[in-house]
Amino acid sequence: MQASSRSRLALVPFVALMFTVLLSLSVHAESNNTEASRGLQMSVYKTPTCGCCQKWVDYMAANGFTNKVIELDNLNPLKTQKGIAGRYRSCHTGVITTTHGEYVFEGHVPAEYVKQFLENPPAGAIGLSVPGMPVGSPGMEVGERKDYYQVLLLNDDGTDTIFAHVNAP
Known part of the structure; x- marks a missing residue:
């Protein structure tokens, strides 16, 4: 050869x-x-009559999310099924499924924190929550007023940690 x-x-x-x-x-x-x-892509569960929920859906769409809105008269069974304890609940629940798992975004969570969370979901986390309806959060705008609130990281063991401070004094 x-x-x-x-x-x-x-x-x-x-x-x-x-x-x-x-x-x-x-x-x-x-x-x-x-x-x-x-x-x-996010599924957003809300009641048919909640105006602030629709404002949040519109805000999320303007920030790059494709939303499928599902209207329910009673959201509590869904929130319980998703592991969202009463103290973390708000008026609507967003659900996103990724290659890492399914995550919930409860209440008026700013889009930047949803994106930040999804970039690297912490082990044992089920999602984020903004409990209640803080004035100045996305969908809850009232003039120039912006109340301080926290975005909470929800863990699968029922605990939370602070993920972000918003409008801190």
Whole structure:
């Protein structure tokens, strides 16, 4: 066998390896593009009569979320099913399913914190909550008034930690 034939044969495993690597990168990039092009899709559960909930839905849409609104007369069974304790509840519940799991966003959570949470969901977290209806939160705007409130990280063991302070004095 000539030297040039042997050197070409020696390249076959290298070329096969490079082909495999490039193919896997292509498949990975395509799956990421598919997930990214999907956008941030959220199911929002609210009562039919709540105006501030619709304002929050509109605010989230303006911030890149595609919302599917589901109107229910009684949200409590859903909130219980999703693990949202009474002290964390508000007037609506957003649910987003990702490759990491399903997460809840209870109440008037600002879009920036939803996105921040979704970038790297903490282990054991079920989502975020803004309990009650703080004035100045998205959907609860009243003139220039902006009350201080906290965005809480909800854990699957029923505890919470502060995720963010909003409008801190």
